[in-house]
Amino acid sequence: xxxxxGRRPRALAxxxxxxxxxxxxxxxxxxGYDVVSVDxxxxxxxxxxxxxxxxxADRVALDRNLDAIVAAGPYRLVLFNAGVSATxxxxxxxxxxxxxxxxVNTEAPMVLASALVNADAVxxxxxxxxxxxxxxxxxxxxxxxxxxxxxxxxxxxxxxxFAQRGVSVTVAYPGPLRTAHxxxxxxxxxxxxxxxxxxxAARHIVGAALAGRxxxxxxxxxxxxxxxxxxxxxxxIRAMRRVIFDRLDRDVW
Amino acid sequence: MKPNILITGATSGxxxxxxxxxxxxxxxxxxxxMPELEAMPILPANAHYVVADQSAPEVAASNIMAAxxxxxxxxxxxxxxxxxxxxxxxxxxEPAGSIRNTLEANLVAAIALAYGLSPLLSGxxxxxxxxxxxxxxxxxxxxxxxxxxxxxxxxxLAEEWRGRTKVQVIHPGPxxxxxxxxxxxxxxxxxxxxxxxxxxxxxxxxxxxSRRSRRTISFPRYLAAAVTPWLR
Numbered sequence: 001x002x003x004x005x006g007r008r009p010r011a012l013a014x015x016x017x018x019x020x021x022x023x024x025x026x027x028x029x030x031x032g033y034d035v036v037s038v039d040x041x042x043x044x045x046x047x048x049x050x051x052x053x054x055x056x057a058d059r060v061a062l063d064r065n066l067d068a069i070v071a072a073g074p075y076r077l078v079l080f081n082a083g084v085s086a087t088x089x090x091x092x093x094x095x096x097x098x099x100x101x102x103x104v105n106t107e108a109p110m111v112l113a114s115a116l117v118n119a120d121a122v123x124x125x126x127x128x129x130x131x132x133x134x135x136x137x138x139x140x141x142x143x144x145x146x147x148x149x150x151x152x153x154x155x156x157x158x159x160x161x162f163a164q165r166g167v168s169v170t171v172a173y174p175g176p177l178r179t180a181h182x183x184x185x186x187x188x189x190x191x192x193x194x195x196x197x198x199x200x201a202a203r204h205i206v207g208a209a210l211a212g213r214x215x216x217x218x219x220x221x222x223x224x225x226x227x228x229x230x231x232x233x234x235x236x237i238r239a240m241r242r243v244i245f246d247r248l249d250r251d252v253w
Numbered sequence: 254m255k256p257n258i259l260i261t262g263a264t265s266g267x268x269x270x271x272x273x274x275x276x277x278x279x280x281x282x283x284x285x286x287m288p289e290l291e292a293m294p295i296l297p298a299n300a301h302y303v304v305a306d307q308s309a310p311e312v313a314a315s316n317i318m319a320a321x322x323x324x325x326x327x328x329x330x331x332x333x334x335x336x337x338x339x340x341x342x343x344x345x346x347e348p349a350g351s352i353r354n355t356l357e358a359n360l361v362a363a364i365a366l367a368y369g370l371s372p373l374l375s376g377x378x379x380x381x382x383x384x385x386x387x388x389x390x391x392x393x394x395x396x397x398x399x400x401x402x403x404x405x406x407x408x409x410l411a412e413e414w415r416g417r418t419k420v421q422v423i424h425p426g427p428x429x430x431x432x433x434x435x436x437x438x439x440x441x442x443x444x445x446x447x448x449x450x451x452x453x454x455x456x457x458x459x460x461x462x463s464r465r466s467r468r469t470i471s472f473p474r475y476l477a478a479a480v481t482p483w484l485r
Contacts (some may be wrong), residue, residue, distance in 0.1 A: 065351065090413055091371050094310070098364050102356060106402065110352045117345040117474045137408035143364055149387075149405030150360060154398035156389030158344045162262060165345065245413060 008034045012075045012116075014056060014109065015082025016049060017041045019179035020129070022201035024079050025049045036072045038065070039082065043228030056082050057100040058107035066115055073121035079210060080109035080151075081129045085144045087185040087244075088251025097253035098143045105147035110154050117162055125168045127209035128155040131177040131224050135229030137237045139184070140245035159214065168212035172205045187247035196222070255280050255289055257326050259303060259317070259365070262336030264292050266430030267382065267411045271333060281322035284317055284326065284336070290456065307336045307362035308354055314365040329373045335382040339396030341438035343418040352395045359399035366405065368465075374418040380461060381407050384470060392438060400424070404467065413464040423460045424469040428453045 010031045015021035016037025020045070028035045029048050037043050040055040050072065054065040083105045086093045109128060116122050131138075131148035138145035153169050159169040176182055178195040201218035209214030217223040229236045256279045262268035264285035272283050276297030284305040285292055301318035305313035321329070329428050338358050340351040363381055370379070386393050387401035407422035414420055427433075427476065429447040433440055448456075453470065460468040 059353070073409070090410060093366065095365060095368055099361065100369075102361055102364070102402075106360075107353055107356050107397065110356075110398065111349045114345055114347050114352065115349070133405070133409075137405070137412055139409050142406050142413060142415040143408035145409040146360065146364070146402040146406035150356070150398040150402035153387055153389055153401030154394055157391055157394035157397045159391075161344050161391045161394075237408065241412050 008032055008212050009076040010034045010036065010073060011079070012037045012069070012073070013079040014112070017043050017051075019181050020177055020198045020201060021079070021081040023198040024081060024206065025204060027199065027202045031251075033077070036067060036075075041064075043138055044131065049243055055252070057084075057103040059103070059107075060095070061236070062108055062162070062236055063112065067114075069112065070116060070119045071120075073116065073189040074123045075116070075121060076124035077127070078113075078116060078122055078125070078208075079127045079129065079133075079209070080113065082108070083129065083148075083181075084252035084253075085141055085181070085185045086251075087141045087144070088248060088253070089140070090142050092251040093143075093253045094252070101143055102150075103124045105144070106150045109151060112156075113158065115169055117158075117165060120165075122167045125209045125212060126155075126162065126211065127170040127172055127205065128152070129172045129174065129205070130155070132173050132217070132225055134173055134228075135226040136141065136233065136234075136240055138244070139241045139249050143144045165219075168209075170205075170209040170213055170216055171219070172208070172216050173222060173226060174201055174205070174218035175225055177201055177218065178188070185252055206215075255472065256330035257328065258282070259332040259370075260285065260287070260327055261307065261313075261317075261334050261362075264295055264301075266432060266450050267425065267428055268333075268335040269295060269452050270450035271335065271457060272300060273451075274454050274458060276300060279324075279330075282317075282320060282326070284313070285321075286336075296410070305336075307338070307358040310357055310362040310365040313362055314369045316456070317366065318369050327373070328377060329370060330373065330377045332370050332374060332377070333380045333382065334366055335381065336362065337384070337396075337400075338401075338430065339393050339432065339436040341392050341396075341433070341436040343375045344391070344394035347395060356394040356399050359396065360402040360406075363403055367406070367410065371418075376418070376459075378419040378421065379414075379419075380445065381412070382457075383407075383422050385424050385426045387424060387472065393436070396436070407466065420462065420466060422467050423457060423466075425453050425457070426469075426471055444476075476482070 131150040263283035281300040384400040413419035
């Protein structure tokens with residue numbers, strides 16, 4: 001495991017052990033950052049990231065780790081990436097899973113962002129990873145959509161006040177990615193090869209965050225889908241229902 | 254037969270004004286944080302009341318479910334999830350406890366109630382009261398987040414439940430209620446431009462009749478209502 005030396009810029013990513021978070025961590029390590037990953041699982045054995053093991057759904061655990069996360073800064077870039085989903089009919093998923101989902105996807109990044117900025121532990125950029133569902137809806141994952149909308153609104157809200165402290169705020173809206181998480185929640189027969197490569201999405205998102213842009217999509221296709229959701233909201237959400245909700249054969253949380 | 258209507262957050266502000274409008278035309282189950290003895294003088298006569306503190310979502314939901322059971326209501330024609338509360342100030346100094354409480358009371362409580370009420374809402378209507386703050390509000394960051402969450406929930410559920418239960422989210426602009434004082438925010442002279450709860454309740458009832466699943470009651474809409482008071 002790597003030691004933080006103090007000479008290199010530092011970055012923090014939540015959920016850095018796999019998926020898009022893993023891609024963020026590898027990209028930043030390759031770009032010369034010291035990287036801290038907060039995740040319920042340790043980073044992969046070969047990774048040079050410093051792991052802080054913390055289940056973000058667990059308030060007590062988060063509060064216990066907050067000082068260590070702040071102390072490992074200051075960070076040039078913080079990526080609030082950790083997310084979980086729950087797919088199925090709204091009534092088929094236990095309420096407890098919805099609680100966990102809101103805690104990981106919305107509450108933890110808000111608590112962390114507020115604590116980090118208040119402690120002056122960020123000297124650069126924050127990026128909140130929301131979802132493309134922000135521009136349409138997500139029948140079959142209504143609470144996931146709620147959690148990601150909430151995160152996007154929080155990011156938009158803090159953009160100005162945090163700018164006064166020299167911190168930029170970016171919201172990322174990724175579309176479908178080629179990750180294990182997405183595969184677990186996708187309906188049967190969903191095409192994997194058309195999904196965006198997480199490494200490409202990570203490059204795109206990190207570039208926008210470092211440039212201080214307000215919003216970024218995972219790629220051009222995600223941007224088009226967001227536009228469709230805005231221009232044709234009814235058609236787009238019906239399409240979402242047909243390709244996701246109507247095809248779900250199981251409830252996953 | 255009178256419709257069965259549930260309204261949460263019914264002891265003050267928009268909820269109380271909406272309850273007053275429906276009184277006499279509907280069977281009302283009203284929910285609020287206050288003890289029953291305190292709430293009774295505020296509520297319309299013949300309305301039923303249940304104590305439901307949204308900052309404990311599961312308890313609030315189970316109290317409401319128990320009250321519905323006690324009343325013997327097997328279905329709801331309309332559930333208006335209106336209860337809300339917030340914190341105001343620099344988002345960097347918002348304590349973790351306040352972030353958590355704001356998400357619990359505004360978002361998780363609505364999820365828990367939609368979850369519990371779902372079987373009773375077949376053929377009925379679920380209305381979530383959001384806020385125009387959902388587009389982003391620097392002084393109400395966690396509140397804006399929670400209210401945007403309601404929008405996402407409603408957009409998705411409206412499609413998921415289409416043909417069974419109509420789901421709407423209505424985003425009111427600022428209303429002259431005590432929510433700002435409770436949140437520690439003084440709107441100052443801007444308060445004069447805030448809608449009265451009664452006007453907002455009237456606009457809400459009109460929005461409820463619309464076929465759209467998302468309505469925003471913005472300032473122009475309010476102005477239009479102010480100059481057309483006969484449109485009741």
